[in-house]
Amino acid sequence: MRRRNRACEECHRLKIKCDVGSALLGGACERCNRNNLECVPAAPRLQRDRINELETLVQELRSALRDQSSSTTPSRSPGGLVEGHSHSVLSILDARIPLSKQQDLVRLFAHHAGSAWPVVCLPMDLDRIRAKCPMLLLSVLTCSVTHEAQGTDLDVHDELVRETMHILGDEVIGKGQRSLELVQALLVATFWNKVARRGQQASCYQLIQLAADMAIDLGIAGPSLRPSAASYFSQLKDATSLGARRTWLACFVAVSTSSISTRRPHTVTWNGYHHLCLEYLEDQGEPSDILLCQIVRITQLIQEISNHLGLCQLENYVDVNDHGTFATIKTLKNKVDAWAAQIPISIASSQTLIVWHHVAMIHIHELVLHTPTNKASFAAPFIPGRIPVKDFPKPPSITPPLKQALIAIVQHCHAVISTAAEMDPALILSLPSMCFAPNILYALFVLVTAMAAATDPANTYGQCLPKECFRIEECVLKLRIVTASIKALDPMMSCFTTRFFDATGWLEEWYNDYIAILRRYETNLTIQN
Structure with a gap:
């Protein structure tokens, strides 16, 4: 193994050592070869500065064009991410996990985490997931598997965790986006919570509250929990769909579990609409919903135990x-x-x-x-x-x-x-x-x-x-x-x-x-x- 005179673009960006292995790697460094990335030597400093200037100029032109068209074209919709940002999410994911590996991890989620704790039903078709719910895909592939299963270096794994939390925060807090996909992505990041080794990220308890509040604003929490005034135009057209009901029950499990663990009062108590959602899932749901319904039932019982015995008072x-x-x-x-x-x-x-x-x-x-x-x-x-x-x-x-x-x-x-x-x-x-x-x-x-x-x-x-x-x-x-x-x-x-x-x-x-x-x-x- 030998050290390159100049690091490749990926190693330079991560500020790590760039080692070239044997000639069999075709001149690629070991990290790029392992992660199936194109190994391109970084440009000299002056050239990089010029490239950065040009990239900044291109970004400014794109922003100007987007602002110009915003008067006639909505920048975002209540149903999902803006198209440009969806591409950005996939770019972040693709730069770290190859497409073939993403498909393997989707299957891994379905057979392991998704079946053991079925709060989200993810389609098996990767192309469909990437087109319909890229943010959920990022959350699943980042949070629900180990970095060993990802096939990434620990630095790259940490970077994915930081990027996922940053994007979630930017979408929910910075842009005020509301969608069923974002609620599900928050729930995945909550249940399989991860924190990078360096830097601070949101805790699972903060993510739970964001998910529950957004679910209420989308109108999937039933008639007794009214959405906020600011979210009037963000409510789902089909707030009683199977996916919406499953997501609201998953929110209940997350909030109730958090309450008994921290011994704080319940913010979402069991009501008649929860019961209707539970019966609907038992009657119309997927096979995996059988387990979810039992998880919901015992969670509701633990909440009842807490209320009767004053565990959180x-x-x-x-x-x-x-x-x-x-x-x-x-x-x-x-x-x-x-x-x-x-x-x-x-x-x-x-x-x-x-x-x-x-x-x-x-x-x-x-x-x-x-x-x-x-x-x-x-x-x-x-x-x-x-x-x-x-x-x-x-x-x-x-x-x-x-x-x-x-x-x-x-x-x-x-x-x-x-x-x-x-x-x-x-x-x-x-x-x-x-x-x-x-x-x-x-x-x-x-x-x-x-x-x-x-x-x-x-x-x-x-x-x-x-x-x-x-x-x-x-x-x-x-x-x-x-x-x-x-x-x-x-x-x-x-x-x-x-x-x-x-x-x-x-x-x-x-x-x-x-x-x-x-x-x-x-x-x-x-x-x-």
């Missing part, structure tokens, strides 16, 4: 020992069990739905760890610093319902972790990083928190939860094995799912330190006695 304390509280818990458990019983046979064994079933049960029983002052600790991020080490409920006695709830929360935490450990790593990476991986972290966090509460010498929880019942070493070992398998598919951790699973090691380290302190305390107590 941090100022309201619900006493777990109150007789009425246990009656509410029993009612909610029955509803979750009823949901599990009605899942269609074709997807009854879905590991994704099994995880959500047990997560819902953890939310129901989380009250056994609440005090008036520690409820905010059960919000993301689920890191050791948020474990309420001393702020635990300490009832003078354990009632039978409380004992059952304590045992249940440990069992459901184990079930979440065990199910995740049995899943195909490729499936885990296909599931949305915004909600699946955080749920696994949440289960481990609650398990460690329950263990800390039960091992507090002044607490009565240890009477029914001995240290051995938590099996935390076994759980972290399972997660360590899963994390290693995921890293093998995503070694550079370009997906947040990989990073979230890797973060389970932080709770493992905290647990090991805590156990060491606890053993020293028990040893000293034995010596004193």
